[in-house]
Structures are given as structure tokens and as C-alpha cells.
Amino acid sequence: xxxxxxxxxxxxxxxxxxxxxxxxxxxxxxxxxxxxxxxxxxxxxxxxxxxxxxxxxxxxxxxxxxxxxxxxxxxxxxxxxxxxxxxxxxxxxxxxxx
Amino acid sequence: xxxxxxxxxxxxxxxxxxxxxxxxxxxxxxxxxxxxxxxxxxxxxxxxxxxxxxxxxxxxxxxxxxxxxxxxxxxxxxxxxxxxxxxxxxxxxxxxxxxxxxxxxxxxxxxxxxxxxxxxxxxxxxxxxxxxxxxxxxxxxxxxxxxxxxxxxxxxxxxxxxxxxxxxxxxxxxxxxxxxxxxxxxxxxxxxxxxxxxx
Numbered sequence: 001x002x003x004x005x006x007x008x009x010x011x012x013x014x015x016x017x018x019x020x021x022x023x024x025x026x027x028x029x030x031x032x033x034x035x036x037x038x039x040x041x042x043x044x045x046x047x048x049x050x051x052x053x054x055x056x057x058x059x060x061x062x063x064x065x066x067x068x069x070x071x072x073x074x075x076x077x078x079x080x081x082x083x084x085x086x087x088x089x090x091x092x093x094x095x096x097x098x
Numbered sequence: 099x100x101x102x103x104x105x106x107x108x109x110x111x112x113x114x115x116x117x118x119x120x121x122x123x124x125x126x127x128x129x130x131x132x133x134x135x136x137x138x139x140x141x142x143x144x145x146x147x148x149x150x151x152x153x154x155x156x157x158x159x160x161x162x163x164x165x166x167x168x169x170x171x172x173x174x175x176x177x178x179x180x181x182x183x184x185x186x187x188x189x190x191x192x193x194x195x196x197x198x199x200x201x202x203x204x205x206x207x208x209x210x211x212x213x214x215x216x217x218x219x220x221x222x223x224x225x226x227x228x229x230x231x232x233x234x235x236x237x238x239x240x241x242x243x244x245x246x247x248x249x250x251x252x253x254x255x256x257x258x259x260x261x262x263x264x265x266x267x268x269x270x271x272x273x274x275x276x277x278x279x280x281x282x283x284x285x286x287x288x289x290x291x292x293x294x295x296x297x
Contacts, residue, residue: 066134066231068141069238078233083275 032057052092059084127203134231141232141243151241159249159264166253173200182258186285186293189260193251194221201250202227207278217290221251221281222269229279242266244279251281261286 020027026046030038030053038053038060063081064070070078144157174180177196183189194209198221212218226244234241244266252264263284268277 063231063233066131066138067233068138068145068243069233069235077235080231080233 028053030054030057036060048092052088055088056085059088130227130230137228137243137246138232151238155241155245158243158245159252162246162249162251163253163256166250166255167257168253169197169201169250170254170257173197184259185296186260186289189255189258190219190283193254197251197254212282215284217285217287219283219285221283222278223281224278225276226266226279240268242268242279244281248281251283255283260289262289 017027017029019029021044024044026042026044026049028040028042028049030050032038038056040049040053040056042049059081060076063084064076064078067078067080070076140161141154141158144154144161148154148157173192173196174182177200183192190209193206195205198204198206206221207224208220208222210220210222212220226247228246229243232243234243248264248266252262255262255264263286265282267280267282269280270277
């Protein structure tokens with residue numbers, strides 16, 4: 001999806017998709033310096049998705065990359081990552097809205 | 099320094115190491131992230147060279163053993179003025195407070211005597227520092243990377259003349275999603291006999 005949007009973009013120097021607003025959902029993307037991309041799909045008009053993605057990236061670095069049992073590019077099955085992710089979402093629920 | 103050696107030379111490396119004064123060394127801190135990555139690599143390195151989980155634990159213990167021996171020498175010299183512990187409780191409290199403080203920056207959460215056996219003692223920690231970022235997959239059973247810390251404790255105990263079997267275990271706690279870790283120390287027969295003679 002990133003490659004498609006990069007080619008379709010009318011402006012120069014496009015890195016790829018960052019925000020996609022549709023009728024029934026909002027899709028936001030965060031791209032790390034290494035090229036790893038984080039997507040979040042939310043209800044339209046949700047605020048604070050950007051900082052949420054940055055926090056998720058922080059969690060990823062901590063609980064996935066430092067886990068010796070995780071192989072890069074494989075689906076993430078780290079218990080600590082899941083736990084802290086649910087905690088983060090629950091905590092931010094008040095801020096984000098719903 | 100007036101005559102600071104040129105950066106990048108071997109002399110510069112030696113000089114910098116020697117510049118660490120003992121009073122600074124006590125509070126010298128290492129980045130947690132750096133250690134976490136290094137430890138993760140160490141576990142992965144050993145994982146490729148073993149056939150089963152017991153062997154992996156054994157290797158981590160072995161890695162910690164060398165650290166324990168050296169820490170014993172270092173701490174005896176730095177903290178205790180070269181005094182040697184001869185009593186069981188003495189060495190246990192050394193491990194529980196001094197060793198833990200210098201390794202992890204805090205004393206261990208608790209030190210208990212085993213209820214079933216005379217020769218068992220347990221040091222518990224809510225979450226070992228080395229395990230902070232590690233999620234063990236379900237198919238590895240009860241494997242605990244705390245085996246490294248168990249190895250450190252074993253090194254300290256063996257080096258000070260209290261041979262023991264030291265292992266790390268997960269102990270589930272009610273009301274907590276994560277189990278706490280217990281380092282189980284089982285002293286050998288000669289230690290108990292000597293302790294009985296000394297009492």
C-alpha cells in the first residue's frame with residue numbers, strides 16, 4: 001500500500017501513506033526510521049492517534065525487539081507486548097474518546 | 099588532563115579504564131537498553147547451540163557463574179574491606195543486599211528459608227531485571243532467563259566456600275498477571291554440617 005501511494009502521489013518526496021480518511025474509518029500510519037510501519041484503524045474523527053502510534057512504537061522497541069525469542073519479520077507473539085498494548089489502549093480510551 | 103593521549107590509540111584505552119576511581123565505580127551505571135540487547139543476543143546465541151531447554155538453562159547459568167566469581171572478589175574488596183563470610187546467614191544477606199544492590203540497584207524483594215527442607219533458601223523478586231523485556235513463548239514451558247542470575251548467585255556462593263545448587267523458578271502469584279521469580283538455593287551437605295559445628 002505504501003509503494004502504491006508513493007507512486008500515485010502528486011507531490012514530490014512522498015514517503016508513503018500517512019493518513020487515510022474514509023466514511024466509516026480513519027487509517028493512520030507511522031513509519032519508523034528502519035521502515036517498519038505501524039497502522040491503526042479507528043472511528044472517523046478520533047484524536048491522538050499520532051501519539052498513540054509513537055507510544056506503540058516505544059512498546060515495540062522494548063518488548064519485541066529485546067525479546068530473544070522473537071524473530072524479525074515474524075508475527076508478534078510476545079505476551080508482554082500484548083499486555084502493555086492493552087494497557088495503553090485502555091489508558092488512552094479516556095483521551096481518545098471512544 | 100594536561101598530557102591527554104590521542105584518541106583512538108591503545109594507550110588512550112588503557113588510560114581511560116584506569117581513570118575510573120573506586121568511588122566512581124560504586125555508582126557507575128550502564129544503560130538498561132544496552133544490557134537488554136546484549137542479554138537478548140546472548141540468549142539467542144546459546145539457543146542455536148543447544149538441543150533442549152535444560153541445556154540452554156545450563157549454559158546461561160554457566161555464563162552467570164563467571165560473573166558471580168568476579169563480583170564476589172570485587173565486592174569483598176570494595177564494600178566489605180576484605181572481610182570473609184563464614185556463616186550461612188552472613189553470606190545469604192550478602193547476596194540478598196550487597197550483591198543485588200550493586201548488580202540491580204536495589205536489594206532483593208525477599209529472603210526466605212524453605213519450609214520443607216533445612217537446606218533450602220529462597221530469594222524472590224517481583225520481576226528480575228534481566229527478564230524485564232522478555233516474554234517466554236508458551237512452548238518453552240517453564241524456562242526462565244533468570245538462570246543467568248542463578249548462575250551469578252552460584253558463582254558467589256561457590257567462591258566463598260558455600261557450595262550449592264541454585265536454580266530460578268517462576269512462582270505464580272494470586273491477583274497478579276505475571277508470576278514472580280524465585281531463586282532457589284539448595285546448600286550441599288558439608289555446608290550444613292559446618293554450620294551445625296559452628297553454632
